[in-house]
Amino acid sequence: MNRFGILAAVALPVVMAACAPKAPLPEPVPVLTAAEQACAAQAAAVGGVDVATVVVVPLTTTKSGATVHEVTAGEVRYSCVVELDNSISSFEAL
DSSP states (O other), X not given: OOHHHHXXXXXXXXXXXXHSOOOOOOOOOOOOOHHHHHXXXXXXXXXXXXXXXXXXXXXXXOTTSOEEEEEEETTEEEEEEEOTTSOEEEEEEO
């Protein structure tokens, strides 16, 4: 076998493997903080929707360390304030 034959025998499988279709990457799953999970659960319960459809957006942090979130459940938006111990201190429709 000459050099070209050896090169072809080695290169062909490498080229074929490089051209093979790649499996699609899974979509990343958003990771919610404990405070965001608390707001999402409250909004789902109040709005009567699946918690997976609730959108939670962190807005700010208060001087005491509580976090303020805007929560959308279905067509309704809520304001949700969560204290450092992850208890909800305020939850109201906007």
